[in-house]
Amino acid sequence: MLQRHGGADVAVGLAVDDRSFATAYAGLRGGGRLVLVALPASGMLNIPVFDTLLNGTSVIGSIVGHGPT
Numbered sequence: 001m002l003q004r005h006g007g008a009d010v011a012v013g014l015a016v017d018d019r020s021f022a023t024a025y026a027g028l029r030g031g032g033r034l035v036l037v038a039l040p041a042s043g044m045l046n047i048p049v050f051d052t053l054l055n056g057t058s059v060i061g062s063i064v065g066h067g068p069t
Helices: 018-026 049-055
Strands: 008-013 028-036 058-061
Touching: 008 018, 018 028, 028 049
Parallel strands: 008 028, 028 058
Antiparallel strands: none
């Protein structure tokens, strides 16, 4: 859907579901950035490497939160 409108410059991943990351990635325009605030529950992110490199897409993120109190 986003691609029909030119794609997103930035998509923010907030859910730990693999489908949400795939949908966010698919909606990016060339040069877009996928920002992972949440991390995939599986610990793995499945993205197309060649498309990522050729389109200049970036995947960035951080681990935010705290340990047990």
